[in-house]
Amino acid sequence: MLPVHFLTDKRPLRSDDAAAAIVVTEDGRYLLQLRDDIPGIFYPGHWGCFGGAIGRGETPLQALRRELAEELEFSSDAGEEFVSFDFDLTRLGQGRKFRAYFEFVVSAERIARFVLHEGAAMRTFTADELFALSNVTPYDSFALWLHVARSRLVCGAIA
Numbered sequence: 691m692l693p694v695h696f697l698t699d700k701r702p703l704r705s706d707d708a709a710a711a712i713v714v715t716e717d718g719r720y721l722l723q724l725r726d727d728i729p730g731i732f733y734p735g736h737w738g739c740f741g742g743a744i745g746r747g748e749t750p751l752q753a754l755r756r757e758l759a760e761e762l763e764f765s766s767d768a769g770e771e772f773v774s775f776d777f778d779l780t781r782l783g784q785g786r787k788f789r790a791y792f793e794f795v796v797s798a799e800r801i802a803r804f805v806l807h808e809g810a811a812m813r814t815f816t817a818d819e820l821f822a823l824s825n826v827t828p829y830d831s832f833a834l835w836l837h838v839a840r841s842r843l844v845c846g847a848i849a
Contacts, residue, residue, distance in 0.1 A: 693727040693735020693825070701730040705777070705784045709754035710741030710830065712772055712793045712837050713801070719814035720834060721801055722826075723761070726810050735810075737820075738827035739791070739834070750790040758794075762804040762812075769794055773836055775829055791833045
């Protein structure tokens with residue numbers, strides 16, 4: 691069953707440059723946020739990475755650290771850039787945007803202390819569980835798949 695507002699919402703959407711966190715535990719589980727099923731947001735009612743828009747004067751990592759503090763009460767000096775996607779939304783009147791992903795390795799004990807302030811839920815998933823879900827934001831799903839498959843993405847590797 692589709693989330694209520696996924697295809698029925700008629701409110702305008704505005705895209706921004708964004709930063710997102712690939713939060714992974716030492717045993718390889720991924721922390722995801724179930725986005726609220728509300729109008730006016732991209733992919734309501736879908737699982738995705740924590741993060742958000744990059745504010746004026748912020749670097750992607752600064753914006754992500756701010757978002758993680760707001761959304762989870764999580765603060766960290768860590769955060770290694772993993773991958774970035776460029777989106778050309780010019781023909782939709784939105785220009786060119788990017789979404790930068792940063793990896794944070796966090797213990798399960800620390801995740802248990804996170805306080806959810808945004809979203810309907812949060813949960814850790816194994817890769818098998820994550821990719822069996824039908825409602826994961828596609829750009830986050832691709833970033834997470836690249837993270838799982840990163841050892842296969844070696845320069846000069848032959849398939």
